[in-house]
Amino acid sequence: MSTLIAIIYDKADTAEKALTELGQMQKMQLIQLEDAAVVVKNEKGKVKVTQTLEKAVTGQSAVWGGFWGLLIGLLFLAPIFWGLFGALMGALFSKGADLGIDNQFIKDVGDGLDPGESALFVLVIEATADKVLPEMAKFGGTVYQTSLSKEDEQTLKQALEHDQISDAAMESLDEDLK
Numbered sequence: 001m002s003t004l005i006a007i008i009y010d011k012a013d014t015a016e017k018a019l020t021e022l023g024q025m026q027k028m029q030l031i032q033l034e035d036a037a038v039v040v041k042n043e044k045g046k047v048k049v050t051q052t053l054e055k056a057v058t059g060q061s062a063v064w065g066g067f068w069g070l071l072i073g074l075l076f077l078a079p080i081f082w083g084l085f086g087a088l089m090g091a092l093f094s095k096g097a098d099l100g101i102d103n104q105f106i107k108d109v110g111d112g113l114d115p116g117e118s119a120l121f122v123l124v125i126e127a128t129a130d131k132v133l134p135e136m137a138k139f140g141g142t143v144y145q146t147s148l149s150k151e152d153e154q155t156l157k158q159a160l161e162h163d164q165i166s167d168a169a170m171e172s173l174d175e176d177l178k
Contacts, residue, residue, distance in 0.1 A: 002034045002123040004101065006109060007141040012040045015118035016050075018139045022122065022132075030131045034123040035101050039110035041117055047110040051101070109144060119144065 009015050015038045025031045037051040101121050109119050120141070 002125050005122050005124060006144040007120045008109075008113065008144045009118045009120070009139065009141045010116075012042065012116055012118050014139055014141070015040065015120040018120050018136060018141070019052075019122075021135055021139070025132055025135060031127040032125040034125050035121075036123070037101050037106050037121040039106060039113065039119040039121070041110060041113040041115055043115045045115050047107070047113070049103075049106055049110060051103075051106075 007015070007018070009018070019036055019038055022031060022033060022036065026033055033052075035052060037049060039050075040048045042048070101123055106121055109121075113119060
């Protein structure tokens with residue numbers, strides 16, 4: 001079961017930097033993410049949402065749609081038309097899919113941000129907490145919502161507020177995330 005964590009940052013670019021760091025840690029197999037999203041509210045109050053899972057699915061659907069369209073087009077002697085048509089339809093159908101983190105929840109949090117703030121949403125499948133939390137603590141932030149237990153949520157909040165976390169708290173969180 002995945003754990004949802006939403007963190008609010010004071011600066012617009014901090015959530016993207018934190019997500020980049022999580023991506024690096026995922027490459028090192030310290031954390032496994034199911035989905036992630038970044039919301040930035042600029043100084044004019046405009047909200048921009050960037051989702052990782054839905055963007056990947058849209059591209060993948062367009063490729064498969066293009067492939068099947070091209071294949072059908074070969075039968076009807078119009079491969080370019082049907083290939084483009086299939087790619088367009090695949091992309092359009094996947095745009096409507098709400099995968100991973102609930103889009104309405106992301107939008108609601110984004111609307112509640114103050115101008116110049118950002119938020120990071122992650123669905124964590126598994127994490128090595130004693131390695132991940134100290135790296136994420138560098139970015140600070142405030143935990144907005146999580147599906148962690150109250151004890152683990154407090155440990156996460158402490159990690160974001162302080163540079164050092166007690167070893168006992170880290171071991172406890174590491175066991176719960178596995």
